[in-house]
Amino acid sequence: MKIPVCRLADLPRGEAYRLEIDPPVSVFHTDDGEVFAIDDTCTHQDASLADGWLEGCEVECPLHASKFDLRTGSVDSPPAKLPVRTHQVVVEDGMIYVEPSQAVPNLPPCVGARLAGGLA
Amino acid sequence: MRTVAVVGASLAGLSAARSLRRQGFDGRLVIVGDEIHRPYDRPPLSKEFLAGTMAEADLALEADGEDLAAEWLLGVRATGLDRNERLVRLADGTAVRADGFVIATGAAARTLPGSEGLAGVHTLRTLDDALALRADLARGGRLVVIGGGFIGAEVASTAYALGLDVTVVEVAPTPLAGPLGEAMGGVVSSLHADHGVRLLCGVAVAGLSGESGRVDAVLLADGRSLPADTVVVGVGARPNVEWLEGSGIALENGVTCGADGRTSLAAVVAVGDCANWYDPLAGAHRRVEHWTGALERPASAVAALLSGGAAEPGPVRPPYFWSDQYGVRIQFAGHAAVADSVTVEEGAADDRSFLAVYRRAGEPVAVLGMDQPRLFMRWRKQLAQPAASTASVAPAAVRS
Ligand SMILES: Cc1cc2nc3c(=O)[nH]c(=O)nc-3n(C[C@H](O)[C@H](O)[C@H](O)COP(=O)(O)OP(=O)(O)OC[C@H]3O[C@@H](n4cnc5c(N)ncnc54)[C@H](O)[C@@H]3O)c2cc1C
Ligand code: FES
Numbered sequence: 172m173k174i175p176v177c178r179l180a181d182l183p184r185g186e187a188y189r190l191e192i193d194p195p196v197s198v199f200h201t202d203d204g205e206v207f208a209i210d211d212t213c214t215h216q217d218a219s220l221a222d223g224w225l226e227g228c229e230v231e232c233p234l235h236a237s238k239f240d241l242r243t244g245s246v247d248s249p250p251a252k253l254p255v256r257t258h259q260v261v262v263e264d265g266m267i268y269v270e271p272s273q274a275v276p277n278l279p280p281c282v283g284a285r286l287a288g289g290l291a
Numbered sequence: 292m293r294t295v296a297v298v299g300a301s302l303a304g305l306s307a308a309r310s311l312r313r314q315g316f317d318g319r320l321v322i323v324g325d326e327i328h329r330p331y332d333r334p335p336l337s338k339e340f341l342a343g344t345m346a347e348a349d350l351a352l353e354a355d356g357e358d359l360a361a362e363w364l365l366g367v368r369a370t371g372l373d374r375n376e377r378l379v380r381l382a383d384g385t386a387v388r389a390d391g392f393v394i395a396t397g398a399a400a401r402t403l404p405g406s407e408g409l410a411g412v413h414t415l416r417t418l419d420d421a422l423a424l425r426a427d428l429a430r431g432g433r434l435v436v437i438g439g440g441f442i443g444a445e446v447a448s449t450a451y452a453l454g455l456d457v458t459v460v461e462v463a464p465t466p467l468a469g470p471l472g473e474a475m476g477g478v479v480s481s482l483h484a485d486h487g488v489r490l491l492c493g494v495a496v497a498g499l500s501g502e503s504g505r506v507d508a509v510l511l512a513d514g515r516s517l518p519a520d521t522v523v524v525g526v527g528a529r530p531n532v533e534w535l536e537g538s539g540i541a542l543e544n545g546v547t548c549g550a551d552g553r554t555s556l557a558a559v560v561a562v563g564d565c566a567n568w569y570d571p572l573a574g575a576h577r578r579v580e581h582w583t584g585a586l587e588r589p590a591s592a593v594a595a596l597l598s599g600g601a602a603e604p605g606p607v608r609p610p611y612f613w614s615d616q617y618g619v620r621i622q623f624a625g626h627a628a629v630a631d632s633v634t635v636e637e638g639a640a641d642d643r644s645f646l647a648v649y650r651r652a653g654e655p656v657a658v659l660g661m662d663q664p665r666l667f668m669r670w671r672k673q674l675a676q677p678a679a680s681t682a683s684v685a686p687a688a689v690r691s
Contacts, residue, residue, distance in 0.1 A: 233665065234664070
């Protein structure tokens with residue numbers, strides 16, 4: 172399944188776009204012109220990585236500064252302990268598409284509980 | 292340096308231990324902590340954990356399989372530091388001899404004199420505190436929170452969401468005026484009234500009343516009495532440094548430190564809530580009780596410890612903290628106290644979604660965001676730039 176995100180021209184370098192699917196995905200356009208997609212929700216707690224700080228191929232979470240590698244989703248800096256999923260990105264005719272990963276997402280505990288309708 | 296002892300096994304102690312290994316220390320590493328628990332995260336104790344949306348296992352700070360090759364001495368209190376013998380004495384009569392020491396004993400919740408022994412009265416600092424409070428909140432009824440600071444406000448917000456009838460009592464005319472200034476303290480604390488939580492300001496608590504050992508009311512200095520089923524005392528924290536008295540280490544509002552965490556004793560550094568670091572941006576010593584400081588600063592302190600003070604202290608980042616109340620994310624970085632103006636730059640205070648910038652002589656010195664994570668992040672990064680900070684740089688640290 173290929174989901175259209177936005178036009179590449181509408182996503183300047185250094186910016187991020189949050190794709191409101193469930194769970195949300197953030198798409199980053201790096202300063203070097205590459206485009207990456209990862210799960211938007213930090214694996215630590217409930218924060219949107221599209222709101223984070225993009226530097227090179229790394230995004231810093233806006234809440235507690237965990238850093239994730241956009242290429243692999245791995246944690247470069249704690250407190251997060253689990254990686255985010257990465258998603259395939261294709262750019263066709265100037266349009267960015269994301270192919271959502273089929274892997275199980277590493278949602279943070281409080282968000283996982285809320286989505287499952289439990290606990291809270 | 293062959294052996295390093297870290298005293299305090301929470302965020303700052305764990306971060307120091309990680310930094311030691313990351314910076315190449317391969318000697319013996321001993322971590323002493325008086326709680327029996329492995330390092331766990333405290334911020335959720337007033338938020339998700341108290342609300343029941345986060346499990347105890349999720350509080351763990353260590354990653355699965357993380358191994359620092361350390362000796363953990365948990366459930367044992369350090370009782371003294373002997374500078375001549377170079378050892379930490381422990382409550383069980385043993386001692387740990389080491390070449391370097393990291394003091395990370397944090398802070399303890401201040402209590403209300405006269406509240407000892409009354410059931411239903413809580414402070415909130417530890418996992419055990421949170422479990423006990425959670426059990427009492429589950430009884431429902433009326434909660435009175437003494438203190439309108441961050442922890443008090445978060446407990447009020449969580450208890451409100453759990454359906455309790457909540458009153459917050461604050462002795463100052465405006466809650467949070469210290470960290471946020473009068474104007475913004477007023478805005479943030481108006482979240483209580485937005486949700487029908489009573490906030491009584493400018494009135495002191497005279498005492499508690501209770502029958503058969505359980506609290507039933509909070510008595511105010513103006514003669515009013517607030518019926519209560521549960522009471523939370525959120526009146527701040529004091530640094531855990533009594534155990535260092537007599538050791539010869541300089542203590543003033545915690546362990547007195549330079550801008551790199553070094554103390555008045557050689558090969559002893561202090562980090563986290565117990566440490567009163569010199570902050571060159573503020574031009575004064577500041578004991579910062581924020582999670583991010585306890586996470587990040589140990590790297591500089593460990594560099595100073597391993598190099599004997601020769602390492603350049605890392606870049607000074609303005610203190611940063613966050614708070615979650617009534618579903619609103621509050622973020623703050625910098626020093627409100629040095630500002631001469633504060634302006635809302637984006638959004639509106641009335642919408643509880645805005646970004647406010649604090650300035651001194653036109654230079655940004657602090658920034659506050661309510662539900663503005665993206666903008667806040669940009670401002671926070673900008674504040675950390677040397678250009679913004681030079682405006683308030685003071686003479687280099689004077690160490691005692
Ligand atoms: C309920 C709550 C909510 C919070 N929410 C936020 C938030 O939203 N945002 C934010 O920025 N900050 C928040 N904080 C603050 C943050 O948790 C602290 O800044 C942080 O925990 C400091 O870490 P630390 O390791 O320095 O100290 P601590 O976490 O206090 O740890 C010190 C450890 O040392 C142990 N110890 C003490 N004395 C001795 C001794 N003599 N011998 C051996 N061990 C000893 C203690 O038992 C403890 O385990 C919150 C704190 C609390 C309590
Ligand atoms: S929510 Fe991302 S680091 Fe905590």
